[in-house]
Amino acid sequence: MFDSLSDRLTGVFDRLRGRGALNEQDVREAMREVRIALLEADVALPVARKFIDSVTEKAVGQQVLKSVTPGQQVVKIVNDELIEMLGGDDAAPLDLDAKPPVVIMMVGLQGSGKTTSTAKLARLIREKHGKKALMASLDVNRPAAQEQLKVLGEQVDVATLPIIAGQQPVDIASRAMESAKLQSADVLLLDTAGRLHVDDALMAEMKAVHGIASPHEVLLVVDSLTGQDAVNVAQSFNEEIPLTGVILTRMDGDARGGAALSMRAVTGKPIKFAGTGEKLDAIEPFHPSRVANRILGMGDVVSLVEKAAQVVEQEEADRMAERMMKGQFDLNDLRTQLRQMQNMGGLGMLAGMLPGMKKAKAAMQQSGMDDKVLVRMDAIIGSMTQKERANPALLNAKRKRRVAAGSGTQVQDINRLLKMHQEMGKAMKQIKKMGGLKGLGALFG
Numbered sequence: 001m002f003d004s005l006s007d008r009l010t011g012v013f014d015r016l017r018g019r020g021a022l023n024e025q026d027v028r029e030a031m032r033e034v035r036i037a038l039l040e041a042d043v044a045l046p047v048a049r050k051f052i053d054s055v056t057e058k059a060v061g062q063q064v065l066k067s068v069t070p071g072q073q074v075v076k077i078v079n080d081e082l083i084e085m086l087g088g089d090d091a092a093p094l095d096l097d098a099k100p101p102v103v104i105m106m107v108g109l110q111g112s113g114k115t116t117s118t119a120k121l122a123r124l125i126r127e128k129h130g131k132k133a134l135m136a137s138l139d140v141n142r143p144a145a146q147e148q149l150k151v152l153g154e155q156v157d158v159a160t161l162p163i164i165a166g167q168q169p170v171d172i173a174s175r176a177m178e179s180a181k182l183q184s185a186d187v188l189l190l191d192t193a194g195r196l197h198v199d200d201a202l203m204a205e206m207k208a209v210h211g212i213a214s215p216h217e218v219l220l221v222v223d224s225l226t227g228q229d230a231v232n233v234a235q236s237f238n239e240e241i242p243l244t245g246v247i248l249t250r251m252d253g254d255a256r257g258g259a260a261l262s263m264r265a266v267t268g269k270p271i272k273f274a275g276t277g278e279k280l281d282a283i284e285p286f287h288p289s290r291v292a293n294r295i296l297g298m299g300d301v302v303s304l305v306e307k308a309a310q311v312v313e314q315e316e317a318d319r320m321a322e323r324m325m326k327g328q329f330d331l332n333d334l335r336t337q338l339r340q341m342q343n344m345g346g347l348g349m350l351a352g353m354l355p356g357m358k359k360a361k362a363a364m365q366q367s368g369m370d371d372k373v374l375v376r377m378d379a380i381i382g383s384m385t386q387k388e389r390a391n392p393a394l395l396n397a398k399r400k401r402r403v404a405a406g407s408g409t410q411v412q413d414i415n416r417l418l419k420m421h422q423e424m425g426k427a428m429k430q431i432k433k434m435g436g437l438k439g440l441g442a443l444f445g
């Protein structure tokens with residue numbers, strides 16, 4: 001996610017931070033580069049322009065330029081502005097607190113990932129909210145659409161409305177409402193028909209269904225890989241029916257991020273969820289502050305810790321988060337992390353979530369390393385004494401040779417591991433300087 005944008009921006013900011021003093025010209029120069037990076041990421045031009053103007057205005061103030069850490073301050077301003085651009089501090093939650101059945105209407109173009117997202121949401125509603133859901137497909141255009149939802153429903157263990165051949169969308173919607181009431185379902189998800197393009201027939205159908213079902217949420221599903229087109233599609237839909245939010249799919253493959261960055265500013269609608277893969281659990285609430293952290297290369301420690309908590313004991317995850325924030329993250333902690341990484345799907349998923357991990361990963365890839373490296377790093381730490389793990393500075397050349405022999409690796413592997421540990425430490429300090437991670441405190445009491 002956001003890899004290329006993030007690489008560009010971290011480059012600019014590393015240079016800014018590297019300088020003791022900054023003048024207005026330096027800031028304007030850096031902002032020119034940021035502007036280019038945003039446009040290359042396919043951010044809408046007016047959005048990029050407004051962003052740069054706003055950051056520049058705040059950053060060239062005397063308070064910032066005369067401060068002890070001007071570079072750091074500028075990055076903080078960019079971070080805050082990014083969060084604003086992405087929709088504010090917190091994730092926009094699903095509103096499920098109306099009188100049941102709460103109707104969620106899913107709309108979008110064909111192939112955007114609408115049906116998959118409907119099933120993903122249904123699963124989330126069952127598992128995370130503990131509510132009973134019913135799904136119904138109103139897609140009578142694509143022959144296999146209704147069948148597809150039924151199959152997905154079986155996979156996520158959520159009921160689907162029985163299919164009656166030949167029934168029209170509005171009638172299916174009425175039957176679904178009846179059925180949801182009879183079954184005492186808390187939530188009804190309506191998967192509407194897609195089209196290749198926004199057209200009048202589609203909009204007429206959407207409006208008719210909207211009229212019958214009075215949905216509490218109207219979620220537009222769009223493919224993030226289509227960049228500005230995704231934003232244009234959102235605008236077209238929003239002109240016809242009142243959207244309550246957006247689900248951006250295929251974020252797993254979106255290195256640029258233009259759709260995510262422009263959506264809120266252009267349409268005024270919050271991104272509520274991000275689809276991050278084909279699997280039915282690959283959906284995440286969209287947290288602007290976490291996404292901004294990721295984009296600025298500061299990792300997404302909160303999401304990481306949450307993910308870890310699904311795999312390891314909650315206590316362990318709490319302890320780790322605390323130590324990270326205090327800057328006491330030693331090699332024992334790194335080892336625990338490495339083991340979790342293996343459980344959580346390896347390096348690919350983790351890069352970008354852990355501070356400094358992206359650089360470490362790039363370095364590893366350059367030297368031809370892959371996920372096996374996790375196992376090897378685990379072995380390296382296993383060959384160290386407890387004292388060495390708690391205080392890596394003890395590892396002189398002689399000790400490194402011993403550890404290398406013990407773990408069947410080379411001294412350069414040990415050095416690489418220590419470098420990665422250092423990078424992570426540095427990145428965490430940076431986060432701390434910027435006032436810590438919003439939400440982490442609340443998350444761990």
Ligand code: GDP
Nearest residue numbers: 110111112113114115116249250275276277278
């Ligand atoms: P629909 O026509 O809008 O209902 O689209 P589908 O739900 O049938 O999805 C089309 C394809 O996109 C399927 O192969 C899905 O597995 C895939 N897909 C959906 N969401 C995501 C996502 O977030 N990431 C990835 N990588 N693939 C996705």
